[in-house]
Amino acid sequence: MPDEILVVKDLKTWFPIRAGILQKTVAHVRAVDGVDLEVRKGETFGLVGESGSGKTTLGKSVLRLIKPTDGQVYFDGIDVTKASKKELTHLRRRMQFIFQDPYASLDPRQTVGSTLVEPMKIHKLVSSKAEAMKRAKELLLRVGLNEEHLFRFPHEFSGGQRQRIAVARALAVDPDFIVLDEPTSFLDVSVQAQVLDLLKELQKELGLTYVFISHNLSVVQYMSDRVGVMYLGKLVEDAERDVLYKYPEHPYSYFLMAAIPVPDPEYKKPSKLLTGDVPSPVNIPPGCRFNPRCPYATDKCRSGDMPFYTGSGGSYHRVACHYNIDFDSGNEVLRPQMS
Amino acid sequence: MASGTFLTRGLGGEDMAAKEEALLETRDLTVNFHTYRGEVKALDHVQLSLYPHEMLALVGESGCGKSVTALTILGLLPQNAHVLEGQVLFKGEDLLKKTPEQMQEVRAEGIAAIFQDPMTFLNPVLTVGVQLKEAFLVQKHIWTAETRDMSATGTADSEIRGFLLEKESKKESSKRESGRERGKIVEELSKDILKLVRLPDPERILTQYPHELSGGMRQRCMIAMALARRPSIIVADEITTALDVTVQAQILTLLKELRDTIDASSILITHDLSVAAETADRIAVMYAGHVVEVASTIELFRNPLHPYTQLLLKCIPDVRKPVAHLESISGTVPDLIDPPTGCRFHPRCPFAMEVCRTTKPVLKDIGNGHMVHCHLY
Numbered sequence: 001m002p003d004e005i006l007v008v009k010d011l012k013t014w015f016p017i018r019a020g021i022l023q024k025t026v027a028h029v030r031a032v033d034g035v036d037l038e039v040r041k042g043e044t045f046g047l048v049g050e051s052g053s054g055k056t057t058l059g060k061s062v063l064r065l066i067k068p069t070d071g072q073v074y075f076d077g078i079d080v081t082k083a084s085k086k087e088l089t090h091l092r093r094r095m096q097f098i099f100q101d102p103y104a105s106l107d108p109r110q111t112v113g114s115t116l117v118e119p120m121k122i123h124k125l126v127s128s129k130a131e132a133m134k135r136a137k138e139l140l141l142r143v144g145l146n147e148e149h150l151f152r153f154p155h156e157f158s159g160g161q162r163q164r165i166a167v168a169r170a171l172a173v174d175p176d177f178i179v180l181d182e183p184t185s186f187l188d189v190s191v192q193a194q195v196l197d198l199l200k201e202l203q204k205e206l207g208l209t210y211v212f213i214s215h216n217l218s219v220v221q222y223m224s225d226r227v228g229v230m231y232l233g234k235l236v237e238d239a240e241r242d243v244l245y246k247y248p249e250h251p252y253s254y255f256l257m258a259a260i261p262v263p264d265p266e267y268k269k270p271s272k273l274l275t276g277d278v279p280s281p282v283n284i285p286p287g288c289r290f291n292p293r294c295p296y297a298t299d300k301c302r303s304g305d306m307p308f309y310t311g312s313g314g315s316y317h318r319v320a321c322h323y324n325i326d327f328d329s330g331n332e333v334l335r336p337q338m339s
Numbered sequence: 340m341a342s343g344t345f346l347t348r349g350l351g352g353e354d355m356a357a358k359e360e361a362l363l364e365t366r367d368l369t370v371n372f373h374t375y376r377g378e379v380k381a382l383d384h385v386q387l388s389l390y391p392h393e394m395l396a397l398v399g400e401s402g403c404g405k406s407v408t409a410l411t412i413l414g415l416l417p418q419n420a421h422v423l424e425g426q427v428l429f430k431g432e433d434l435l436k437k438t439p440e441q442m443q444e445v446r447a448e449g450i451a452a453i454f455q456d457p458m459t460f461l462n463p464v465l466t467v468g469v470q471l472k473e474a475f476l477v478q479k480h481i482w483t484a485e486t487r488d489m490s491a492t493g494t495a496d497s498e499i500r501g502f503l504l505e506k507e508s509k510k511e512s513s514k515r516e517s518g519r520e521r522g523k524i525v526e527e528l529s530k531d532i533l534k535l536v537r538l539p540d541p542e543r544i545l546t547q548y549p550h551e552l553s554g555g556m557r558q559r560c561m562i563a564m565a566l567a568r569r570p571s572i573i574v575a576d577e578i579t580t581a582l583d584v585t586v587q588a589q590i591l592t593l594l595k596e597l598r599d600t601i602d603a604s605s606i607l608i609t610h611d612l613s614v615a616a617e618t619a620d621r622i623a624v625m626y627a628g629h630v631v632e633v634a635s636t637i638e639l640f641r642n643p644l645h646p647y648t649q650l651l652l653k654c655i656p657d658v659r660k661p662v663a664h665l666e667s668i669s670g671t672v673p674d675l676i677d678p679p680t681g682c683r684f685h686p687r688c689p690f691a692m693e694v695c696r697t698t699k700p701v702l703k704d705i706g707n708g709h710m711v712h713c714h715l716y
Contacts, residue, residue, distance in 0.1 A: 050583035050584065050585065050586075051583055158671045158672075160671060161671075188400035188401055188610070188672070189400065189610070189612075189651065189654045189655055190400055190650070190651060190654050190667060190668040190672075191667060191668070191671065192654065192665075192667065193654055193665040193666060193667035194667040196665065197664075197665070197667070215583065215584065217584070217658055218655075218656035218657065218658050219656060221656065221658055221661055222656050222661070222662070222665055242661075245658060245661070255585060256584060256585060257658065258588075259584045259585045259587065259588035260584055260613075260658050261584075261587070261588075261591070261611065261613035261614050261616065261617050262613055262616065262617070262657060262658070262659060263612050263613040263616050263640070263652065263655045263657055264616060264640060264657070264659075265616045265617070265636040265637050265640050266637060266640075267659070269617075273585075273588055273589055273592060274585045274588075274589075275589070277553040277554075277555055277556070277586060278583070
C-alpha cells in the first residue's frame with residue numbers, strides 16, 4: 001500500500017444562495033458534493049473537468065482556503081477541516097497553493113524580494129534578514145530568474161516570469177504538498193512548457209506532491225501520474241493516467257477526451273459529440289449527474305445513488321457508472337456490484 | 340414560409356481550387372499604438388488575402404497582432420491607434436478610406452464580427468428576439484423596393500422578395516400593414532436562423548434574455564446575429580476560448596457545417612493551433628506583428644517552414660501521442676515598443692544568421708501558395 005499524504009473523505013463544499021430582506025438561505029450551490037480521494041506521496045494527481053465542475057473549489061477546500069461544509073480532509077493523518085488556527089498555520093506551511101492568474105496573485109506594491117521573504121518570516125523559518133534574502137536569492141535562481149529581480153515589482157515581469165515568482169513564493173516555506181490551480185492557463189504555449197518542466201524538476205528534486213488542476217487535458221496528461229475526472233461536484237472516474245487516457249470507461253470521460261482538438265488536420269475524429277451544457281450545480285439531476293446528457297442513460301441512471309465501481313484498469317481505477325460501455329458499438333453491460 | 344433554405348449557398352459545389360480574386364486583401368498594413376511608454380509597433384506590413392468560400396485561421400500567441408489585424412479590417416481600432424501605411428481592400432474598395440458611417444454600413448452588411456465574450460456584446464436588457472430582429476433590419480437594401488427584383492442568389496433575399504411581391508399583388512400597401520408584415524417575416528427568419536445554428540426550441544429562445552442562456556448558447560446567438568446580416572465575411576475572434584472543451588467541440592462542428600452551407604468566407608482568430616487544424620482551410624501564423632507563414636492547413640502541419648511555426652508545433656501537447664518532454668521556445672515575446680531589428684523572431688530563433696539581425700525578410704511565395712517570411716528560403 002503506497003502511503004497516502006492526502007485523504008479526502010466525502011468532502012462537501014456548498015455555497016448558500018440568499019434572497020429576500022432577511023437574506024434567508026433559499027438554496028445551495030453544491031460546488032463540491034461528496035468527493036472521496038487519495039493522493040500518494042510524491043505523485044501528481046491531475047484533476048480535470050469543465051468550468052463549474054468544482055475542481056478549483058475542491059483544491060481550495062483541501063487547504064481550507066474555503067471552509068468545507070461537510071466531510072474530512074486528512075493531511076498526513078491530521079484532519080484539516082477540524083484543525084485549530086494554530087494547527088492550520090502549521091499545516092499551511094506544508095501545504096501551498098499556486099493560483100491561476102499570476103497577474104492577480106502577486107501583490108503589485110511589494111517587490112519580489114519582500115513577497116518571498118514574507119512567508120519565511122510568518123513561519124519563522126529564518127533568523128535574520130540577511131539569511132532571508134539569501135534564501136530568496138536561491139529561490140529565484142532555482143526557478144530560473146536572476147538575483148537582480150529581487151528588487152523589481154511584479155508589473156515588470158511577463159506572465160511566465162510571474163508564474164515563476166509564484167512558484168518561488170510557494171517554495172519559500174519548504175512545503176511537501178502543492179495544489180496547482182491551472183498554473184499555465186494564462187501563459188502562451190511557447191512558454192507553457194518551460195513552467196511545466198520547472199514544476200516537474202522541482203517535484204523530483206524536493207520530493208513534492210502535487211494536485212494539478214486544469215481544464216486542459218493535454219497538459220494534465222503531461223504532468224500527472226493519476227488523473228481524476230470531475231463532473232458537477234463529483235468525481236466520475238479516476239485511474240492511472242495511461243489507463244484513463246487510453247481506455248476511459250465513464251461516458252463523460254470518453255466524450256471529454258473525444259472533444260479535445262487535435263493538432264493534426266488529417267486526423268479523423270470520432271464523430272460523436274456531447275450535446276447540451278453542464279447543468280446548474282443548484283439543481284442537480286437525481287441519480288447519476290451526467291444522465292441528462294448521457295446517450296447511454298437508462299432508467300437505472302435516473303434515480304438512486306451512484307456508487308463507484310472498479311474499472312478494468314486495476315484496483316485503483318474507479319468508475320461511477322452502472323454500465324460497462326463499448327463506445328464503438330454502443331453495447332452496455334451492467335457492472336457487477338462492488339463488494 | 341419555406342424554412343431551411345435560408346442562407347444556403349445557391350450554386351453549391353464550386354471548385355475551391357480555382358483561385359479566384361481575393362475577397363479581402365490587406366496590403367502592407369502597418370499599425371502603431373500611442374501609449375505613454377512610447378509607440379507600440381503592433382503590425383508591420385501585414386499581407387493577407389482571403390478568398391471566397393474559405394476559412395482562414397489567424398494563429399499566434401498573445402500580442403502577435405492577430406486581433407489588431409481584425410480590428411483594423413473592421414474599422415474598430417481604438418482612438419490611440421493609427422494606421423501608418425497600407426490598404427484593406429474589400430470588393431475593390433479601400434476600407435481605410437471610408438468614413439466611420441460608411442464603415443458601419445460595411446459591418447452591417449459586408450463584414451460581420453463575433454468576439455470572445457458574448458455577454459459583453461449582447462444587450463442584457465433586451466431579449467434575443469429583439470436583438471436578432473435588429474440584425475435583420477439594419478440591412479437597408481432588403482427592405483427597399485429597388486432591390487426587390489435583383490436576380491435571385493438563393494439566399495434570404497429571394498424569400499423576403501417573394502413575400503413582398505405576393506403582398507404587393509394583393510395590393511396591401513398601408514404603412515402599418517407593411518410594418519406588421521415585416522415583423523412577421525423577421526420572426527420567421529429569426530426562427531430559421533436559430534435553427535441553423537442548432538439552437539433547440541427557437542420560439543422560446545427568442546423571448547429569453549442573454550443571462551438565461553449558457554455560454555455556448557450565447558455564442559450561438561452571436562453567430563446567428565452575424566449570419567442574419569448575410570455577410571460576405573465573418574470575423575470570429577477567439578470565439579471558443581471562453582467555452583469548455585465539449586461546448587467548444589460543438590461550436591467548431593457548427594462552424595464547419597456552416598462553412599459548407601453558407602455563402603461566406605471567414606477569418607478565424609485563435610491562439611490554439613489545434614482549433615485551427617480542425618476547422619480552417621488555410622492558416623496564417625503571426626508573430627510580433629509579422630505574418631511569418633501562410634499555407635493550407637495540411638501543408639502547414641506537414642511541412643512547416645518558418646522556424647517559429649516549427650517550434651510552435653512542437654510546443655503543443657497532443658493527447659494521442661503523449662511525450663516525455665515537451666518543447667518550449669526559449670526567451671519571451673519581444674516588447675513591441677522596441678521590437679528587434681530585422682526579423683522580429685531572430686532573438687529566439689535557433690537558425691538566426693547575421694542577415695536576420697539587420698534585414699527584414701519579405702513574405703516569399705515558395706509555390707502552391709505556401710508563403711514564408713524568413714531568410715532561410
